[in-house]
Structure formats: C-alpha cells, structure tokens
Amino acid sequence: xxxxxxxxxxxxxxxxxxxxxxxxxxxxxxxxxxxxxxxxxxxxxxxxxxxxxxxxxxxxxxxxxxxxxxxxxxxxxxxxxxxxxxxxxxxxxxxxxxxxxxxxxxxxxxxxxxxxxxxxxxxxxxxxxxxxxxxxxxxxxxxxxxxxxxxxxxxxxxxxxxxxxxxxxxxxxxxxxxxxxx
Numbered sequence: 191x192x193x194x195x196x197x198x199x200x201x202x203x204x205x206x207x208x209x210x211x212x213x214x215x216x217x218x219x220x221x222x223x224x225x226x227x228x229x230x231x232x233x234x235x236x237x238x239x240x241x242x243x244x245x246x247x248x249x250x251x252x253x254x255x256x257x258x259x260x261x262x263x264x265x266x267x268x269x270x271x272x273x274x275x276x277x278x279x280x281x282x283x284x285x286x287x288x289x290x291x292x293x294x295x296x297x298x299x300x301x302x303x304x305x306x307x308x309x310x311x312x313x314x315x316x317x318x319x320x321x322x323x324x325x326x327x328x329x330x331x332x333x334x335x336x337x338x339x340x341x342x343x344x345x346x347x348x349x350x351x352x353x354x355x356x357x358x359x360x361x362x363x364x365x366x367x368x369x370x371x372x
Contacts, residue, residue: 259357262316265307266355266363272304273353311355319354321347321365330354332364336371344372 282293311317319330326333326345334351342348347367354365 255357258314258316259360259362262311262314262355262357263362265311269304269307269311270352272300272307275300276304314357316355316357316362319356319361319365321350321354321367323347326367326369330356330361330364331367331369333369334366335368337368338372339370340372342370344370346370 279297282290285293321331324331324347325343326347331347331354337348339348346369347365348370349368350365351368352363352366355362
C-alpha cells in the first residue's frame with residue numbers, strides 16, 4: 191500500500207473527509223440531498239408525534255373534566271334532597287327517650303351522609319356558589335323573586351332558594367335566589 195491509498199487514520203481507500211473517492215461527485219450531491227430530505231421528514235414526523243402526544247394529554251384531561259362535571263351534575267339533585275331533609279328535621283323533644291335517642295342517631299347519620307356528599311363534590315372540583323348576603327350577579331345567580339328590606343342594599347341576595355354549584359369557573363347550576371328590591 192502506498193501513501194496515497196492510506197489516509198491519516200489508517201483507513202484504506204477513503205479520503206480524510208469520509209467520502210469515498212470512487213463515488214461520482216454528482217451521486218454524492220444526490221445522496222446529500224436525499225439525506226437532508228430524509229432528515230427533514232424525520233424531524234417533521236418527530237414534531238408531529240410530540241404534538242400528537244400533547245393533544246392526547248389535553249384530550250384525556252378534557253374528557254376527565256367532562257366526566258367529573260357530568261357526575262357532579264347527576265349528584266346535585268341528591269345533594270339538594272339531603273339539604274332539604276336536614277333543614278326540616280322534626281322536633282323530637284316530646285318523644286319517648288328511647289325513640290329520641292334512635293331518632294337523634296338517625297339524624298346524625300343523615301348529616302354525616304350530607305357532609306360526605308359535599309366532600310365528594312369538593313374532590314371532583316365542584317364548589318357551592320356563595321349567594322347569601324352577596325350582590326346579585328347574573329353569572330352565578332338566578333332571581334327567583336324579590337322582597338323589600340330597607341336595612342339591606344338594593345340587589346343584595348336575601349335568601350337562597352336552591353343552592354348553586356360551579357366547577358372551577360364553569361357554573362353547573364346558578365343559585366336560585368330572592369333579591370332585595372327597593
């Protein structure tokens with residue numbers, strides 16, 4: 191082997207820049223163009239894949255959010271009914287002491303279930319809408335009537351007829367309220 195055939199790193203038949211001298215320069219140019227084209231296509235495919243992954247994560251998050259909202263919406267009438275029951279507990283003070291003890295235990299159980307439902311809704315990201323004593327806000331309240339109370343400002347919520355609920359900033363159900371109208 192002569193000095194022309196051997197390059198600096200000892201490889202035979204390859205020039206120092208890594209191009210085989212037996213390849214036609216036009217072929218080399220075509221190969222470089224194809225390599226650049228393939229590399230560009232691979233980068234586009236990789237970017238498309240990354241975008242698809244992000245889109246899938248967003249879609250899954252949106253689906254989970256919709257499911258939580260749907261479950262909460264289905265639970266609201268049950269929560270309302272427990273609220274009505276706890277507001278209208280009969281007086282048991284004149285009852286037999288044994289019955290009164292059982293009744294009070296039953297009422298405490300109903301209250302516990304009501305609190306558990308509230309915790310489940312909170313876990314789903316659902317919160318009650320504050321209404322009582324707040325100024326009327328059409329985004330969160332629905333007027334169910336009005337009364338006149340001179341001691342309160344005009345437009346203040348005097349009574350909450352039906353509790354309102356929201357999921358983040360999305361109103362699942364506005365609070366139905368009675369407002370002060372001077």
